[in-house]
Amino acid sequence: MALNDIDLGHLERCVELAREALDDGDEPFGSLLVDATGVVRFEDRNRVKDGDQTRHPEFAIARWSAEQLTPDERGVATVYTSGEHCPxxxxxxxxxxxxxxxxAVSSAQLTTWRTDWGLPAGPVQSLAISQIAPGLPVDGPAPQLQASMRQLHHRHAIGSRAAGSEH
Structure with missing residues (x-):
């Protein structure tokens, strides 16, 4: 399915959340949960800087939705995210x-960028969502947002190198 203007608007908010995360010293990722009527029900950004590498916004959305939404509501909701879900x-x-x-950007794009910048591979293999959960409907990347996301990840890479971090 091609991305439409509504999709791009939600992805732009994800990029803003990724920028907020980076400005707060975190990795640049942001995500939204949008219900079937188009209402944003939950949004978050990466919060891994304090050492808990599971504090991804997509994981927070999964937890929140399991507690707050019915199975039917979850099934028709859409998750928008600045970067393709990790495994x-x-x-x-x-x-x-x-x-x-x-x-907005795929795991493959992010892996290529990190390699180009001389960063080490992460501790978990980068896989496409379809390799983990083949039945999920997935759309992306959004070429219109690639430059913005690349710039945010590059800024993070430079900061990580300066700090001696591997993330």
Missing amino acids: MCAAAHAWVGLGRIVY
Whole structure:
């Protein structure tokens, strides 16, 4: 399914959340949960800077939706995110029965950028959502947002290198 103006608007908010995360010293990722009527029900950004590497916004959405939404509501909701879900978040998304995922940049794009910048690989293999949860409807990337996301991740990479961090 092609991305429409509504999708792009939600993805732009995800990029804003990613920028907020980076400005707060975190990795640049942000996500929204939008219900079937188009209402944003939950939004969050990465919060891993204090050492808990599971504090991804997509994982927070899965937890929140499991507590706050019925299975039917989860199934017709859409998760918008600045970056394609990691394997942990893709599995959580599938386990709680969330619907469509729309992302701005793919895991493959991010992996290529990190490699180009001389950063080490992460501790978990980068896989496409479809490899983790093949039944999920997934759309992305959004070429219109690639430059913005690349700039945010590059800024994070430079900061990580300066700090001697591996993340």
